[in-house]
Amino acid sequence: MKLEKGKILIYGYGNPGRQDDGLGNLFVEEMQKWAEENNLDYLDFDSNYQLNIEDSERISDKEIVIFADASVEKIEEYCLTKVFPEPNQIEFTMHAVSPAFIAKLTNDLFKKMPAIYLMHLKGYEFDFKEGISENASKNLNNALNLLKLLLSVNDLSKVFFNLERACLTLNCYN
């Protein structure tokens, strides 16, 4: 099934003024350039400092959502995981919320459930500085190459299949 305009959202978040914390934002910038160069109008883009409750409404009319964030987890370079609604990922302040929490809120408030994925981009340096570290830059490029490959076809079921397979193949936490 051919995708309608803007039905896949790529949403990066982080603070680009804190070095590798801006990986998610940079990821979106690069993907957007690529989409414009290739006239891929089924892709939509957004970027912010962090996710928050209003993003549940933002993603509610999408078929697929791919969040991108810097990660300090024990992962190699980058990884892609499926996001499932999760009410327990509630943090003390709620000043920022997780993709799983957004998924749950979207489902509860708007009765919608796009397929949601999270691109974890391994970061190393988080000082007050713009520009990402050399290692983070390599991770970013590799992740971009993968996602461009997965999203290059305008077909919902194929993109969905590609993303699911990537999640399984990357096997992030092992």
Next chain:
Amino acid sequence: MTKKITIEPVTRVEGHGKVTIQMDDNLNVTQTRLHIVEFRGFERFIQGKPYWEIPVLVQRLCGICPVSHHLAAAKAMDVIVGAGTGDGLTPVGEKMRRLMHYGQMFQSHSLHFFHLASPDILFGYDANPAIRNVIGVAMEYKDLAVQGVMMRKFGQEIIAATAGKKIHGTGAIPGGINKNLSIEERDSFLKGADPLNADKMIEWSLAAVEFFKGYHKANAEFLDNFSYFPSNHLSIVRKDGALDLYHGVLRAVDSFGNRILNDVDYQDYYKYIQEETKTWSYMKFPYLLKFGKDNGWYRVGPLARLNTCDFIPTPLAQKEFEEFKAYTKGKPSNHCMHMHWARLIEILHSAEVIKELLLDPDLQNTNLVTKGTKQNEGVGLIEAPRGTLFHHYKINDNDQIVMGNLIVSTTNNNHPMNNGVNFVAKAMMTGHKEITEGMMNAVEVVIRAYDPCLSCATHALGKMPLEITMVDKKNNVISRKIR
């Protein structure tokens, strides 16, 4: 012998709140400490940078209230470029900044009430945290949860329209702004499809105040007594005493309402306010110099603002303000939990101000910037959602920053938050050897009332917990709980 408590450097990155409670042999609380990590390195980081970059650079400090830092820095830079100390901007310059600021206040307070405070109110403070959260609200009170989401979205869109973009907005520049508001943008906020328009935001804000008052009526004993303690209160107010979240003079009152800092020019703030350092905390403890470290500490934020101002210059919020003041017979409210009430009145006021500004044709003017004779020093103050925010800079002849001093709202509330935790610990933990869920909740509720910014840092994937540790007099851990 006292054991030194160390805050691990990694907490600077992840950001969290840590509470330590010390008990004696009879299980009486002898000491409580709330550690909130504040990254102070920023003031050194900006040294050597050209002054005109600062309003954008300071947003690196915090992804939660970047607009407040952006505007406080821009106000300091107004002084440096000779555009006056807050009243020298062109009408469009000042009004666009006000619109940006009230948009930020509206969205930040809405997030706090609907998604932080309302779960406690709707389900009770003792309810299981698995239910007592916004997901619980979404399940049981869907309309209320949707209102919170849409109010937050409305405020965020006001910010995007005035600051230029969501991340590292550039709207405010030294001496003014870099864009006005187009007719299309204005109309999208005034006549936007339901519910995203100013009238609906006012209606929902009013309903939220009514909702809280109803809760207060039924739970007055708890809301009036939980973490009650007298304090001084500080904020900026308009020169005529009105509530003004963007600009004014610095005023403080004591717990009885006596004015103890009388509408002074905030360019001179350092003559009246000092910061104490303590060995156990990265965060400083500000106080009014005249009254000393022990008696000069104060609260900032919504409660303090309604305690210092004489009136609110919008009709619906003024009516609510009168009711709020009448409850404490015209004296300052020292009830910690009335912070929520005050915050809701400020949401209503912000919605009214946003509509007023949108209807003002000055926003379409094109005279965006004012300049004058350059100065080498400037102070910018603003009432951020969490309280008074101070930015102070000095430059050299090459236009580079040589000194920066920031006192952020959460730092201003450091002492009262510690007092609040102490109150709860004594009330709920005396005689206990174990931290129960109820005690954890109570600590959480009191800290949350101040809406502290716990993450003026990065937020890379990872938890941002609240950790409570109970120790004996030799600092051996008796009980620890993390949420």
